[in-house]
Amino acid sequence: MKIIEQYIYAIGQKLPIRGREEVKEELRSLILDEIEAKFGSDPTEDQVKKAIEDFGSPSDVARKYSGDALVVARGYTDIYFMIFWMILVSMVFAFTTVFILDLFTKGLGETTLLKEIGRTLGRIWNGSLSGIGMMTIVFIIISRFFRENRVDLEGDWTSEDLKDISLDEGESRTESIVGIVGLLILLSVVIFFPELISYSESSLEKAGIYLGSTLVMEHFAIYGVFLSLVWIGGIVYHVLMLTSLLKKSLIKMYGLVLDLAGILLVLVMVLDNRLFLLNPEANLPRLMGFRAVFLLVLVISSIEMAATGVKALMKRAEKK
Amino acid sequence: MTETEKIMDNLIQELKRGTLVLTVLLNTEESCYGYSLVQLLRDKGVEIEQNTLYPLLRRLEKQNLLESSWDTSENRPRKYYKISAAGREVKEYLKKEWLKNSRVIESMLSPKEKI
Numbered sequence: 450m451k452i453i454e455q456y457i458y459a460i461g462q463k464l465p466i467r468g469r470e471e472v473k474e475e476l477r478s479l480i481l482d483e484i485e486a487k488f489g490s491d492p493t494e495d496q497v498k499k500a501i502e503d504f505g506s507p508s509d510v511a512r513k514y515s516g517d518a519l520v521v522a523r524g525y526t527d528i529y530f531m532i533f534w535m536i537l538v539s540m541v542f543a544f545t546t547v548f549i550l551d552l553f554t555k556g557l558g559e560t561t562l563l564k565e566i567g568r569t570l571g572r573i574w575n576g577s578l579s580g581i582g583m584m585t586i587v588f589i590i591i592s593r594f595f596r597e598n599r600v601d602l603e604g605d606w607t608s609e610d611l612k613d614i615s616l617d618e619g620e621s622r623t624e625s626i627v628g629i630v631g632l633l634i635l636l637s638v639v640i641f642f643p644e645l646i647s648y649s650e651s652s653l654e655k656a657g658i659y660l661g662s663t664l665v666m667e668h669f670a671i672y673g674v675f676l677s678l679v680w681i682g683g684i685v686y687h688v689l690m691l692t693s694l695l696k697k698s699l700i701k702m703y704g705l706v707l708d709l710a711g712i713l714l715v716l717v718m719v720l721d722n723r724l725f726l727l728n729p730e731a732n733l734p735r736l737m738g739f740r741a742v743f744l745l746v747l748v749i750s751s752i753e754m755a756a757t758g759v760k761a762l763m764k765r766a767e768k769k
Numbered sequence: 770m771t772e773t774e775k776i777m778d779n780l781i782q783e784l785k786r787g788t789l790v791l792t793v794l795l796n797t798e799e800s801c802y803g804y805s806l807v808q809l810l811r812d813k814g815v816e817i818e819q820n821t822l823y824p825l826l827r828r829l830e831k832q833n834l835l836e837s838s839w840d841t842s843e844n845r846p847r848k849y850y851k852i853s854a855a856g857r858e859v860k861e862y863l864k865k866e867w868l869k870n871s872r873v874i875e876s877m878l879s880p881k882e883k884i
Contacts (some may be wrong), residue, residue, distance in 0.1 A: 472827070474846070474848075475803070475823070475827075475848050476823075478802075478803075478845060478846055478847050478848060479803045479804060479819065479823055481845055482802070482803065482804035482805075482845075482847070483804055483819065486804060486808070504819060504820060505818075505820045509820065510820050513820050513821065513823075513824040514823075514824045514827065
């Protein structure tokens with residue numbers, strides 16, 4: 450009967466391609482069994498319709514056959530949404546900052562202002578879409594190859610899984626070691642190999658990418674001193690964390706001051722026009738170059754610091 | 770339906786769902802096809818919707834707890850299911866768990882409530 454085939458077709462459209470034909474074949478046999486058992490071997494069309502309706506809507510039947518097929522596995526949902534919001538907030542923050550900087554440096558007219566607002570919204574939309582899209586693809590791949598039971602600690606865990614959890618919420622040993630190595634590399638570049646910075650800019654030009662602005666190395670050398678001080682402070686912080694020579698609360702306070710100093714320093718660098726030389730041959734916006742890198746560092750550090758602050762406040766509120 | 774009735778209905782459904790796999794494994798020693806199993810279970814007092822049972826049979830087959838074969842000798846092909854060796858092992862394990870839980874719950878009931 451045509452209506453049975455239509456019903457099976459409608460279910461089939463909602464089933465995964467793999468195994469679809471077999472499920473359809475089985476459904477056909479099951480539905481015909483039901484109809485025969487209920488209404489005999491020669492049912493009327495109304496009886497067939499009734500049997501089909503009793504069987505359930507195509508979506509409902511397909512859902513039960515497909516199981517709980519999730520694009521992003523449940524174990525990853527929290528982290529997915531956390532990164533989702535981080536991307537969105539970063540994009541809004543970054544492009545709004547660029548807009549504000551342009552507002553003060555370019556002196557936009559009324560028409561240009563509206564155009565720039567539109568462009569900023571477009572950039573936020575495009576940037577978020579690309580970031581979230583890329584992230585979703587990564588999560589789909591992870592969900593596909595690392596099933597939920599491999600993610601969920603509740604399912605299959607041993608007490609060994611707990612040993613890396615730090616109760617005082619300080620950084621782990623690994624984070625501190627990575628932090629020290631990273632800061633040493635940065636220090637070496639700024640103190641011993643500052644030419645690497647200019648080299649990275651010129652190598653981009655060789656590839657046909659002309660940045661909007663380039664770093665004025667003579668001026669950067671002054672900031673290099675302050676940056677080195679902050680980074681040396683950072684190394685001391687990580688060493689203190691590793692050795693626990695001071696009270697954790699004191700080290701945390703020291704870390705907070707250091708973070709704040711770093712943020713202020715980068716903010717001054719971003720706003721200092723003498724630090725950047727506009728590139729006459731630029732084929733990228735004027736912001737693109739080390740200024741954008743510093744801006745990104747500024748955004749990430751500020752978000753991180755704000756998140757730490759909110760977390761501390763919430764913890765205090767919970768205690769009350 | 771009141772809110773309490775809805776909650777009770779959900780809890781009963783959940784309770785039934787928990788026993789479904791064992792019910793199916795206990796009733797597939799003989800080969801049976803989907804509709805015949807629905808009927809068999811209904812005759813034994815287990816009310817189960819077809820579109821709950823059929824996907825379950827398929828899932829158990831994927832987990833190698835049931836074996837299946839198509840019978841094409843009649844006018845309409847039918848897929849038959851039968852418990853597998855792995856299915857029997859799981860069935861025994863579930864049966865023991867069921868009896869243990871049943872005894873625990875029974876011990877919590879007052880003498881009047883016991884069956």
